[in-house]
Amino acid sequence: MPKIAVARLWFEGNSFTPSPTGRAKFESREWATGKQALSLYAGTATEIGAVGAFLATRPGWDATVLRCASAQPGGPMADEVLAGWLAEVLPPLRTGGFDGVYLSLHGACVAASDPAPDLTIARAVREAVGRKVPVVASFDFHGNMAPEMAELLDGASVYRTYPHVDMDRAASRALDMLERRVGGGAPLHGAIRKQPMVLHSFHMRSAGGPMAEVWAMAAELEEGAVCEAAPFGGFAWSDSPYAGPSGMAWASDAGAAKAAADRIAEAIAARRSRFDVTLPGPEEALRQALAGPAGLVALLDPADNPFSGGIADTPDMLRVLVEQPPPVPVVFAFLHDPDGVQAALAAGEGAVVERALGAQVTGLFGPPVPFRGVVERLTGGRYVNEGPMERGSPVDLGPTCVLRWEPAGGGVLRVIVTSRKEAAVDPAFFALHGIDLGATRLLADKGKNHFRAAFAERCSMIVECDCPGPASLDLAALPFRHVPEGWRIPGG
Known part of the structure; x- marks a missing residue:
């Protein structure tokens, strides 16, 4: 009976938040750990949901979910x-007895004293299990990937959609x-x-544009010896020595893997100027x-997109x-302001708050911004994502409120305020707050591509x-410390 270990640390860090x-x-x-983790994400379009589905069709397999x-x-x-x-995950791995390890990582994690924790984790896990135990991982498309990852792992995959609706498939x-x-x-x-540059992610959507072309080209490389070929866009606001886009490939032949990764990286570089972006100010x-x-x-x-490390x-x-x-009719989504929610709770529905x-x-x-409005709705903040992104995953915003203002010139502005910061990118977020999107003309949202x-x-x-x-457009104005000198940064 094969016995595997599963562990996950998924976090995208914005060094400037x-x-x-x-x-x-x-x-x-x-x-979460163990059965709790599998139960929490059973049937969801997530990595741990995929683990549960994998085990359900392989009754002879045993998984220890760390x-x-x-x-x-x-x-x-x-x-x-x-x-x-690391203190939780490494000791069980060191004890031995596992036939393999699956890691769910992001690739753009940054810590206060470590600009590349994903690499730190891969090194530590490899040291814990040795070279004979296979270790594989899945990554977010926005990973800032260290080339050494290909030496530490026995296989890896990456999301192939942006917005990310294929976490489970990766x-x-x-x-x-x-x-x-x-x-x-x-x-x-x-x-x-790697490519020596940092790119904006605005034009990296899989529905069309320059990165969609790269994805299509990479898919054509998956034949013969090559079983995985895909780009990474990188995450521009993670200050990392491995910042920027890259191509990754896995194959039964080392030369084929290198050739495929090179072609993907070169395809990204050939489209570099098409990833640049300019945007109007808020008034325009x-x-x-x-x-x-x-x-x-x-x-x-x-x-201020939460999925880019924004603070809402x-x-x-x-x-x-x-x-x-x-x-x-305008809806503003959203502000992360626990004290503001508490003020609304204290006032109660129907009360006016300033x-x-x-x-x-x-x-x-x-x-x-000075604001005077009516507490229109109070909620407990819990819902389940409708998807397609993270479909079926539970969300807990903590207590929330909707504040309504009706200006003298007509119209109405509803402002959603939450106790916890979770991006407002799912229809269930608005249903929770009683928002009729069919009757809404303008939805002002702190979001970007995942929206x-x-x-x-x-x-x-x-x-x-x-x-x-925190995820401002002018990257050259940000105080990078770890991005290699000479990397091309938009705005510079």
């Missing part, structure tokens, strides 16, 4: 989180590689080829949105909506704007 990510933020999202942890992207992970995770491919090795199959050879973006076609129009603030606290887009109130909104975490991105997974077809138009925030 002022709020560190401590253990509490992991515990509020995912901090610590599984994830947090929303945010500021650098606290050192004690990484140290604690895990399944990695588990298939593990099954092949555990069953006595020939070793696979891996290769990772609002004008464009209101002039858009009939139906629901989205106005996105990517600089920057005030610029809300300030424009308050100072230039549109004469239409509060400064935004800039509660930091004033670096502008001053708070499109569920809303590209629901919206008649999507407009992105350039606001100050």
Whole structure:
């Protein structure tokens, strides 16, 4: 009976976000082991959901599910989180008895004192189990990949969609590689080829554009000896010595793996200029949105997108909506302000509250916005994602509220405020708050590409704007310390 170990530490770190990510933020999202982890994600489109599905069709396999942890992207992970995770996971691996190991990692994790924790984990796991035990991993497409990963692992896979709606499929491919090795199959050879640049992720969607072309080309390479070939876009706001895009391939022949990884990396470099982006300011973006076609129009603030490590606290887009109130139904999603929620709870539904909104975490991105509105709705903050992204996964926002303001010129502005920071990219988020998107003209959301997974077809138009925030557009203005000297950084 094959016996495998499963462990997960999935976190995308924004080195320029002022709020560190401590253990509490992991515990509020995912901090589980054993049957609890498998039960929590059973039937979901996630990596651990894929593990459960894999085991269900292989009754002869036994899996020990070690610590599984994830947090929303945010500021650098606290050192004690990484140290604690390793202290839990490594001792069981050292005891031996496992025929293989599957790791669910991100690839763009950063910690307070470690700019490349994913590599630290791979090295530590390899040392713990030795060279004879196969170790495979799955990664997020935005991983900043160290070439050494291809030497430490026996196989790896990466998401092939952006928005990421194939987390489970990536895990399944990695588990298939593990099954092949555990069953006595020939070793696979891996290769990772970097490009000396940092790229914006705006034009990396899999539905079209330059990265979609690279994905299509990589898929054609998967024949003969090559079983996995895919690009990594990198994550621009993780200050890492391995920052930037890369090509990865796995094959039964080392030369074939290297050739495929090289071709993918070269295809990205050939399209470099097409990844650059300029965006209008919030005033112009609002004008464009209101002039858009009939139906629901989205106005996105990517600089404070939680999935890019944003804090859901920057005030610029809300300030424009308050100072230039549109004469239409508007929903603003969202602000992460636990104290604001508590004030609404104390006042109760139907009460009028006055509060400064935004800039509660930091004033670096502008001053708070004075706001006076009615507490329209209070919730417990729990829902289940409809998907397609992370379909079936439970979400806990903590207590939340909806504040409603009806300006004199007509229209209505509803502001959603939450106790915990989880991106507003799923229809269930809005259903929880009683929002009728069919009756909403403008949806102002702190989001970017992942928003499109569920809303590209629901919206008649999507407009992105350039606001100050932790994931700002001008990368060259950021104080990088670990990105190699000479790397091409947009804005410079």
